[in-house]
Amino acid sequence: MLLGTIDLAGGASDFPWSGGTFLSEPEFESVRGLFTEELAQFERDPGEPWERLYAEIVRPGLWLEQVGSGVTHHQVLIHIDGDRAWFRIIVEPGEAWRRIALR
Known part of the structure; x- marks a missing residue:
């Protein structure tokens, strides 16, 4: 299930x-509240309560996919706030857009 795409052009790094x-994407609406709650908890205290919330996000199989190459990153930390998203992965992300998906 594709949740959306991050356009890195002009983004903050x-x-x-x-x-x-x-x-x-329309499918993001089913998890928008979870991402909103996760970010609020992360900003208050990125400890155990936040870890439990983030586990709910990644448990279904969250990954980041590089558009064009199809390379996927399964170890990703991502926050989404309205029309902004920022993430960390183990390898350098490059300049390609990213797709966010659930299995």
Whole structure:
């Protein structure tokens, strides 16, 4: 299930974070509240309560996919706030857009 795409063009980057404009798909609406709650908890306290919330996001199989190459990253930390998204992965993200999906 494709949740949306992050357009990195003109996005903010603060290594190890990369970010840009989040272009949501209709399927994102089913998890928008969870991402909103996750970010609010992360900003209050990125401890155990946040880890439980983030586990709910990644448990179904969240991954980041590089458009064009199809390379996927399964170890990703991502926050979505309205039309902004920022993420961290283990490898350098490059300049390609990213797809966000659930299995």
